[in-house]
Amino acid sequence: MSMDATLTDPKYYDVVEATWPAAGKRRLGPVTLRDGQGGGSRVSAASVEGPASEAEIEAAEQAMRAMGQDCLFMVRDGQDELDAQLAARGYLVKDPVNLWLCPIEQLTDQEIPRVTTFALWSPLEIQREIWIAGGIGPERQTIMDRAAGPKAALLARNDDKPAGAGFVAVHDGVAMVHALEILPHQRRRGMGVWMMRQAALWAAENGACELAVLCTKKNAGANGLYAALGMTKSGQYHYRHLPSGS
Secondary structure (H helix, E strand, C coil), rough: CCCCCCCCHHHHHHHHHHHHCCEEEEECCEEEEEEECCCHHHHCCCCCCCCCCCHHHHHHHHHHCCCCCCCCEECCCCHHHHHHHHCCCCEEEEEEEEEEEEHHHHHCCCCCCCCCCEEHHHHHHHHHHHHHHCCCCHHHHHHHHCCCCCCCEEEEEEEEEEEEEEEEECCCCCEEEEEEEEEEHHHCCCHHHHHHHHHHHHHHHHCCCCCEEEECCCHHHHHHHHHHHCCCCEEEEEEEEEEEEE
């Protein structure tokens, strides 16, 4: 799979892991295995440091199956050899992801209209309902509970009605936004913009100097939002999964 010339700074993989943590992880040779407990690819995918032999990949596959998980690897940009190795084993590309970044002050220059957005912890029931409606069920919400350090649940309102929910947490001076969901009937009303600005304001109060968000490449609407906010596409990765029965 072709890669951009500029590789993702490895610190952002650490930010992802800290702000959206797996239930557990362990090393098996050059492979880090993650226990996702149903929380999706980001907390379930194995990652590889340096070269891995076919035997080491096979051992990781056996370990993932023993955990009751699919055979799934994160391939970071620049890991061309791993990408080709997994492709040769029958792995298919899944969910290429963009990393977007901007300085905090870029999104704190406008006052948010009164009672439009809030940042709080713990999440309100309405926020949990919005997440569930967007496919972010209890297993993913548990990930938010696991995150250490400063964190907040974002709530947006429009016309005195709930409009969206999100999650933001800080690690190493970077605030990363996850689980940003706008209710279908509240979309195209600027709610995403105000939620990202609320995340930045909260992040500034909690020691962050940079705002980050991940977005699948196929999500044109969300990628368009982050581009319109002046965020910079600063990295990428993708997954490879082994189809069932392989």
